[in-house]
Each structure stands twice: as C-alpha cells, then as structure tokens.
Amino acid sequence: MLTRAHDSRLTRRSFLRSAALTAGAAMGPIAAVPRAAQAQPARGGTLRYGLAAEPRRMNQLNTTWMTDATQHLYDRLLTRAPDGTYVPHLASWTISADKLTWTFRLRPGVRFHDGDPLTSEAVRWWFEQARDPKGFYGFKGQYAGVQSVETRDDLTVVVKMKNPDAGLGFILYTVYSSIHNPKTYEQHGKDAYGVKAVDGTGPFKLKEFTPGDKLVIERNDRYGWAPAFVKNQGPPYLDAITYRHFADDTSRTAAIEAGDMDIVVQPNLADVDRLRQNPQFTVISKPMPATRTVYFNSEIKPWSDKRVRQAMAHAIQRGPIIEKLLFKQGVPASSIVPPFFKDMYLEEAANYFPYDIRKAKELLAAAGLQDKDGDGFVEFEGKPWEPEMLVTAVSELVQLAQVLQAQAARIGIKVKIAQLDAESVNARTLKGEFSILTGYYLWDGPDTMFDWWLHSGNIPSTNRSRTRDPMVDALIEKMRRAGTLEERYGAVKDLQKIVHGDLATVLPMYHPLDIYVISKKVHGYAPNSFTLYPRMHDVWIEK
Amino acid sequence: MVLVISAVVFVTMRLIPVDPAELVVGPYATADQRELARRSLGLDQPVLVQYGIYLQSALRGDLGRSIKSGKEVTLLIRDTLPNTLMLGGLALALAYLIAIPIGVVAAMRQNTALDQGAMAFALLGIAVPNFWLGLLLILVFSVSLRWLPATGSGGWQHLVLPTITLGLQYTAIVARMTRSSVLEVLRQDYIRALRAKGLVERQVVYVHALRNAVIPIISLLGLHMSGVVGGAVIVETVFAWPGMGRLLVNSIIGRDYPVVQGVLTLLGIAVLLANLLADALYTVADPRIKYSAQR
Numbered sequence: 001m002l003t004r005a006h007d008s009r010l011t012r013r014s015f016l017r018s019a020a021l022t023a024g025a026a027m028g029p030i031a032a033v034p035r036a037a038q039a040q041p042a043r044g045g046t047l048r049y050g051l052a053a054e055p056r057r058m059n060q061l062n063t064t065w066m067t068d069a070t071q072h073l074y075d076r077l078l079t080r081a082p083d084g085t086y087v088p089h090l091a092s093w094t095i096s097a098d099k100l101t102w103t104f105r106l107r108p109g110v111r112f113h114d115g116d117p118l119t120s121e122a123v124r125w126w127f128e129q130a131r132d133p134k135g136f137y138g139f140k141g142q143y144a145g146v147q148s149v150e151t152r153d154d155l156t157v158v159v160k161m162k163n164p165d166a167g168l169g170f171i172l173y174t175v176y177s178s179i180h181n182p183k184t185y186e187q188h189g190k191d192a193y194g195v196k197a198v199d200g201t202g203p204f205k206l207k208e209f210t211p212g213d214k215l216v217i218e219r220n221d222r223y224g225w226a227p228a229f230v231k232n233q234g235p236p237y238l239d240a241i242t243y244r245h246f247a248d249d250t251s252r253t254a255a256i257e258a259g260d261m262d263i264v265v266q267p268n269l270a271d272v273d274r275l276r277q278n279p280q281f282t283v284i285s286k287p288m289p290a291t292r293t294v295y296f297n298s299e300i301k302p303w304s305d306k307r308v309r310q311a312m313a314h315a316i317q318r319g320p321i322i323e324k325l326l327f328k329q330g331v332p333a334s335s336i337v338p339p340f341f342k343d344m345y346l347e348e349a350a351n352y353f354p355y356d357i358r359k360a361k362e363l364l365a366a367a368g369l370q371d372k373d374g375d376g377f378v379e380f381e382g383k384p385w386e387p388e389m390l391v392t393a394v395s396e397l398v399q400l401a402q403v404l405q406a407q408a409a410r411i412g413i414k415v416k417i418a419q420l421d422a423e424s425v426n427a428r429t430l431k432g433e434f435s436i437l438t439g440y441y442l443w444d445g446p447d448t449m450f451d452w453w454l455h456s457g458n459i460p461s462t463n464r465s466r467t468r469d470p471m472v473d474a475l476i477e478k479m480r481r482a483g484t485l486e487e488r489y490g491a492v493k494d495l496q497k498i499v500h501g502d503l504a505t506v507l508p509m510y511h512p513l514d515i516y517v518i519s520k521k522v523h524g525y526a527p528n529s530f531t532l533y534p535r536m537h538d539v540w541i542e543k
Numbered sequence: 544m545v546l547v548i549s550a551v552v553f554v555t556m557r558l559i560p561v562d563p564a565e566l567v568v569g570p571y572a573t574a575d576q577r578e579l580a581r582r583s584l585g586l587d588q589p590v591l592v593q594y595g596i597y598l599q600s601a602l603r604g605d606l607g608r609s610i611k612s613g614k615e616v617t618l619l620i621r622d623t624l625p626n627t628l629m630l631g632g633l634a635l636a637l638a639y640l641i642a643i644p645i646g647v648v649a650a651m652r653q654n655t656a657l658d659q660g661a662m663a664f665a666l667l668g669i670a671v672p673n674f675w676l677g678l679l680l681i682l683v684f685s686v687s688l689r690w691l692p693a694t695g696s697g698g699w700q701h702l703v704l705p706t707i708t709l710g711l712q713y714t715a716i717v718a719r720m721t722r723s724s725v726l727e728v729l730r731q732d733y734i735r736a737l738r739a740k741g742l743v744e745r746q747v748v749y750v751h752a753l754r755n756a757v758i759p760i761i762s763l764l765g766l767h768m769s770g771v772v773g774g775a776v777i778v779e780t781v782f783a784w785p786g787m788g789r790l791l792v793n794s795i796i797g798r799d800y801p802v803v804q805g806v807l808t809l810l811g812i813a814v815l816l817a818n819l820l821a822d823a824l825y826t827v828a829d830p831r832i833k834y835s836a837q838r
Contacts, residue, residue: 054793057613064569065611136580138569195613211612212623212793213696213785244695246783247793250678251694255783258685258693423559423798461574 045541046240050252050264054245055215059194060176064138071533074178074200081229084530089227099164099483106155112181113205120151125182142171164483170445203236215243230537237540262519269327288514293439294507295465307367309504313353314360315411333508337446344489346496360411377414386414387435392422447492465505548811566610607801616805627786631771633706638713646721668715677708677781694783705782724756765821769814
C-alpha cells in the first residue's frame, strides 16, 4: 500500500487516500507486533530506547522542549483515546451550558511518586503556574481564556473562563499540562526540578538523568490509574526504560541491529526497506502530526500578489519529493492539517492547485511576470527576477530547495538557494529579508498552528509568511473563542479554504512518517498518530 | 592567557545571532515572555557586565547551567571529561605504541616492500574518514559478528571500536612522521661515525637515532593531546560515547550557549596545558634543551 501511495504518477488525492488508509492501519492496536496477542505479558526487564532528540529537563514550566520520558513520568487531567477523542484521565469534566465554567472531578486514590495524594490544590497550583505572568511557561497563550481557578473540595476544581474556548481541552491533554506535586516542585525550585527530581503521578519514576549519556525511568509500583482504553490497568510490566540519544541516524540504526537497543525511532530513511526485511524487527511507519511547508514572504513584491504564489502552488509536484527525498517515508500534504485529523481536515483541500504548468504560467503572466528576453525565466518590472530561498544546512532541506528550484524553473521562476546557518536564517526571517522559506511543525494540535503561523498579530515572531488577511484573523479569533470543538474545527476548515485554496502564503509540502524499529522481543508497543509519545503501560519484553 | 581565552570565547558567543531566551520560552512565546527570560538570563545587561558576572562565577567554579538539560555546566564537564580523556588517552597510547615501531622499521627498511606496505597503511589511515571507518567497524564487529557493542558506554568492550577508530588516524600520522624523522637523523654525520665505530644497526637506531628523531614526534603529541576533544567529536557521535566532544556538538546544535562557553574555555586551557607538557617532554628527550633553558 505504501509503495502504491508513493508512486509519483498517482494524483495527490489518491496519495492522500492511501495515506489515510496507512494511518488507519498504523493506528490499530499492536497491529505490527502480532505475537503480542498470543503470548502472556511478562513482568520485568529494561527496555532500551534509542532517541533522535536529546533528553532534556523534564519540567515544562521551564522549557518548551520535551522528551519522551515526560509522557510517562506525569499524567494529565485528560487524554486522547487512540481514535483522537478527548477522554478522562486524572479527571472527568463537565462544561456549563454557557461554556464559561469547566468543572473537573479528580479521580480518587491517585498518588504522586513521593506518596502524597493528588488533590484539587495541585491542579489549581498548576493552572496558576501556567498563567503566571512572570513565569516562563511557553504556552501561556493557550490558557489566556481562563479567568479564575477554584477548588470546591479535595477532588473538585472549577475553572471559570473569560470567554468560551474549546481549545482548552487540547492544551490540558498535552505533556505541557502535566500535573506536578507542588510540594516537591517548590522544594527543588524551577531550575533543579525536572533535572534532579520529578514528582508526578505517571506510571514511571525518574531514576537517573545523565545528560549526554542516558535517562533512566523505573516502574511506579503504586500505579493503578491508567486511562480506560489502556489494557494494563496496573503498574507497567517493564522494570525500567533506558533512553539513549543518537545524533546520527546511521548509528541509531546500527545500535538496534547490533542488539544494543530494543526500539529506535527515526532510523536512516535509506535503511527502512532493508530493516523491514529483517525478521528480527518490526518496522512501524505511521503518519504523525507534522507538516513540512514552504512559505513566501507575502509582504514583498511580487510575492504580495497572490497569483504569483498560486503559480508556484501549481508548479509543485510532491510525488517525486517524497519518493526520492524521503525514500517514500512521507505523504503529500494539501493542508497544514494532516488528513488523519478527520474532524478538522478539509477534504477538498486535496483538489487545490493541482500540478498544472500552463495554468501557472497564465497566473504569472496575469501578474505581469513574463519572459521577454527569451532566457527562459520571467522578469519582474522589466528586470531579471531571482527570488532567494533560505535554507539551513540540513540535507533534507537543501535537497527540498533543489527540487523546488527545478520545479519553479519549469514555469520560468529562477530561484536562488541561500544556504545559511539556522541563526542567520532566523534573524533574516524575523527582519523579513527573504523570499521563500521552509517551515515545519511537529505538534499534535494542528489547529493551533493556524493561530501561530497566520494571525497578523503574530508577525514576525511566528507568522513568518507575514500573512495579513482580515478574514484569516477573524476566523482565528472565532476559533479561539469557539465554545465547542465542532465550532472550532468548523473555523479551521474555513481557514483551510482561504489559506490553502486562495491565499497560498504557506504551501503544505508533505507529512513525514514517524518510524519505529522494534525488536521482535518487544510486545505491546502501539504508537498512535494522535500523540507524539507512545504509551508504555502495555509494553513487555519476551525473555 | 586563560583570561584572554575566556574573554574571546565569551565575546564570540555573544556575536552569534542566537536568542537564548527562545530556548527557554520556546518559539510560540510572547515578546513579553521573551524579554522576561532575557532578563532572567542576564542578557539585558551590557556585555562587559555580563562578562564580569560570568568571570566572577567562573572563579567560584560556577560556569552556569545548561539551558537544555538544566544541569550545571561544571557537572556536565565532570561527567563527560573523564570519558573523553579515557578514549583519547587510549587512542593516543595505541597510536604511538604502534606507529613509532612502524615508522622506525619503515625507515630502517626504506624502499622495501615493508616500507611501502607501512606507508600504504599510513596513507590509508589518513585518507579514510573516521566516521566511515567507525560505521564500517560497527557493521563488521557489532552487527555481523556481534563481538562488540556498537554504541554506548559501560565496559571495556565499549571502548574497543571507538579507540581503534580514533587511534588509526593518529597512528597513520605518527608513523609517517616517525619514518621521515628517523630517516633524516640516519643521514646525519654522527650516525655514520657510530656505524664506523662498529655499532650494530639496532643500537644505532634505537639508542642514538631515535632519541633525536623523537623531538618532532613530541611536538605532534602536544598537538594531538590538545586536539583530542576536537578529534573525538565525530567518533563520540558515531559511537554515542558520552564524552565532551559529543557534549560540545550537541550543545552547539542545541544552541546551549552556557555549555558551549564552558567547554570551549576548558578546551583553550587544555591546549595551553598540553603544550606545556610537550615542552616538558622535550627536556626529557633532549637534555640540551633543558641545559639551554637553564642558561
């Protein structure tokens, strides 16, 4: 299926259909580890897990960078089931008819790692920390709708809102709203907490964190409050998990092949097909909440003319990019929203700006860009035009720029590639000194990306395309104040119509796949597209 | 000199267009939050004041805290430096123990198959990139034969492949240097005189020639010792060896400027110390240097 999905002759729509099927297959519980269903889970053993990103401090009040372990050290008030719906975890909740009061009823019997019971006070403390104007919490904006937080009794928390905001459920689900024991946090202070000590209610406890070497978490034997959809409702089967970081994809791949690791993420893309043939491993490729994009600086001429941006949109062929650049480990994107977010993905986006060179040239001509000197490239205002594309020295981005350069040349746009260090790209982007830029997000709430990337109030910090459109702003504000998810996702669909169907300030290129190489000795590992960090409750190792 | 190094490193770090505040509050924070983080990191102060504070703290042994991991930089260095010294020391020891005899034998048997073989080996050692050699060794000894672990740390087995990978490049350079140095000495008049006296060739080479030929090799050792962290960067990355080279690279990639600053300052000091040690070794190898220094 994946092979067909990446046939460059196929249309984007059929690509997406296949991708959705791939997503469905990958989301099935433990589909790729068949023996798990037959054997009895065994308790014990240490899972060795090879990461692509270095483990960092595990205190989200002091960093926006997360590490996989954070998912397992803490719990959240609510979570997402494998089908993407929000379900209770540490709390069940009700929302008042006017959408201005959220009442959380905490699950009784939950304890922090140090033995303290989870109370409503800890939850209230968390809300106060997240909203603290002097705090460093990077997602304070997601709590902007909260007016006050009160505790009604030991297990009840009442959150009053300034305005309805259905998006609150999303931020409360993420690892960035993990619940801490305030006592331990304050004992250690914001710098040492999350480094030397962690006190959550999660299924694993921090054992050892040696930056540059390893991070070890061990089973929380007291654990018995997993979300309802998790099979194992007791403590995890594993004794411990050791995380190691491998900066180099090839080394990470070699580590599992040599038996040093039990699971590695993001192996060398060129090795994926070979690893699939190896009977010792299961390879899971699943869509993830991520999108690679290309931006135009919509404030400078001629990119400020949407016909020029639309011409580029018509010139892009995503199939060859995915096949040659990603070794088929990606799906073409027609929206910032990956298709598996069915509630907010706009199906018709797949039809926007199909590959059409003739149409692209017409649009350029209509915008006054024509090749009058016969050199094969269009001129702008009577002068040769060579828009600059900024990329960092990451091979994937450099290659993407080269492919785009070739594809733009087909419609007569001569793109110049400027390869710079990340800091220079960032500095020039903030000043608006660029024409074309690549963008990327890895975030399990793609609806939020519209806010960060496209609201005019976020120019230049996060709105790098400098999109300034009153309808887009109005829809984002509607999204921010939506009382229900249906209303919020409706606004997200309308945004896709405008942004991807008309403005074309941000062109979605592809959704990369999340790839896991898993030793056949490991069972119960079921990565899910909706979450960035797969759960470990059901994982066990065959002895 | 240490002050100069620390000042250069400090100023260089400030010239890089990095906003460390973004590392703390993330890409989606408001301008106010960013400003708050900048103030908290002391970045709102003039650079001279920042340097003064840094120096004051450094003298107390406080090099700041990693933005990424939150650990004290001194602790990160304490955890990783011994690993790099162990790897670098073993690689250098292996290299010099193998390379010096190879170089001497090649010089003694100049233009024979042995000499050409030794120099072909040296050429190969210099030409083969160590990341490629490392991956090749992993493929053969870890993935195929399963004799040795591919990555990580823990026992002596973990050191074998990184040591060979890192050591081979040093071996190649030292072998070539030894050969040319010995050849040069062997052409000297006093060697002819020793041979005329009837000394056996082994005595001529090992007792008299080598002692004089070793001076440039000691210079090279000084360079190698001071560059061991830099040299180990790639090897530590390929083998996921928890050393200071890997720490430095990951910190540069992660824009973790307090760690980069601390490690670079330490490296500068290491270069000074290594050169000092090399100077001391000259006097051991050649007492005349010591004598002239005393005069």
